[in-house]
Amino acid sequence: MKDAFSSLLPAPSNARARCLLLTLWVTSMDVSVPPGPFIPDLEGDILFLLDSSGSVSYYEFSKVKEFIRDLLRPFTFGPHDVQTSIIHISTVPTIEFPFDRYPSSEAVQQAIRGTQQLMGDTNTGKALSFAKEKFFTDEAGSRPDVPKVLVWVTDGFSTDDISPPMQLLKDMGVTVFIVSTGRGNFLELSAAASQPPEKHLHFVDVDDLPIITKELRDAITATRLRAVDITSSSFRLMWPKLLSSGTGYYVLEYTPAEEPGRKLTQQVSGDRTSLLLNDLAPETTYKVVLIPESNTQYIPPQTTRVTTLQEEISPTRIVISESTPHSFRVSWSPTPDSVVSYQVLYGPLPGNSAKLLEVDGKHNSTVLENLTLNTTYLVTVAAIYKSGKERALSAKACTQGGE
Incomplete structure (x- = not known):
């Protein structure tokens, strides 16, 4: 049964609203796309505008559902990740399910598989207006502080005008991607897509639509603030080029989710598109x-949530090599970024005397010299972490017996 939102009032235009809108209007596909890699730390409300009209055959409608399922499969779903919904394009726009109905990938896949075609007219403009006026609300499960991207895959046909509602969506901060199967008007589609068109407008044969699944995923993530190279003590933030050094700067805020009072702030040059946080x-x-603090136009903020990894244990292995009568090399692994330094404590056995050698945290070996020949030593390597924690591991080593 479809959800009814007839009681919802039209939402006012809000240039600061940030949701993720993914609209697909396709009519024919033959090949399913294999799932891509897992995509973490992506937040957004993904709305599929699905052509459910009588101009689409049952076979084509089924292939579109397969395409949507393949496109969504790598995403993580939940209140702090991706949420998704479907609006049918028909005589009257109809909601299949709201954003917050299915909080897991398995539930989303099953819901899309069970979606039924409605037939009727291809009133895409009405569906876009419905999305703009009524669907991005709390009642529909939408969230106000998540990104918004519109991807419209079209054969170029609609029985009503799409230009006004499409412009209203862009005025809300929506980034519009359009994939045309080749029969659309280039000038009209260029005007509808976000600028520059060479990055947001693509023409492809309808039989080749499945091969752009990864490209669509990349487009979604590329327009987003995202984290890469995540370790236990750092991650690199990357974002699309929104400013230049002459048009403004960025203010970056990052806060432990469970300690909102510990917010840190940095000002970043407008020509930067990445930053390493340590x-x-x-x-x-x-x-x-x-x-983005632009001096020419309003650009909505971008948000993401990043979880650092578990602190890597070091050392877990000690190797003794290059032994001579008066020296040997001590090596250890791993050497995580969270370690500031290593302390190497060594002394002869038996005995109660020991020496201490400090080694930089970026190094994984050192040579111990001025040792006594033909002697067994106890060597302890202790890792000193940035957090103040320590971990030590010991091994025995012997010098050679002759000069």
Whole structure:
């Protein structure tokens, strides 16, 4: 049974609204796309505008559902990740399910598989207006502080005008991607897509639509603030080019999700598109907000949540090599970024005397010299972490017996 939102009032235009809108209007596909890699730390409300009209055959409708399922499969779903919904394009727009109905990938896949075609007219403009006026509301499960991207895959046919509602969506901060199967008007589609058109407008044969699944996923993530190279104490933030050094700067805020009072702020040059954050706590979720401060136009902030990895244990292995009568090399692994330094404590056995050698945390070996020949030593390597924690591992080593 379809959900009814007839009681919802039209939502006012809000240039600061940030949701993720993914609209697909396709009519024919033959090949399913294999799932891509798992995509973490992506937040957004994904709305599929699905052509359910009588101009689409049952076979084509089934293939579109397969395409949507393949496109969504790598995403993580939940209140702090991706949410998704479907609106049918027909004589009257109809909701299949709201954003917050299915919080897991398995549930989403099953719901899409069970979606039924409605037939009727291809009133795409009405569906876009419905999305703009009534669907991005709390009642529909939408969230106000998540990104918004519109991807419209079209054969170029609609029985009503799409231009006004499409412009209203872009005025809300929507980034519009259009994939045309080749029969659309280039000038009209260029005007409908976000600028520049060479990055947001694509023409492809209808039989080749499945091969752009990864490209669509990449387009979604590329327009977003995202984290890469995540370790236990750092991650690199990347974002699309929104400013230049002459048009403004960014304000970056990052806060441990469970400690909102510990918010940190940095000002970043407008020509930057990445930044490495260091000295972070392990196994901690950070809420990150990138605020473009443009002196020419309003650009909505971008947000993401990043969880650092568990602190890597070091050392877990010690190797003794290059032994001579008066020296040997001590090596250890691994050498995680969270380690500031290593302390190498060594002394002869038996005995109660020992020496201490300090080694930089970026190094994984050192040579111990001025040792006594033909002697067994106890060597202890202790890792000193940025958090103040310590971990030590010991091994025995022998010098050679002759000069």
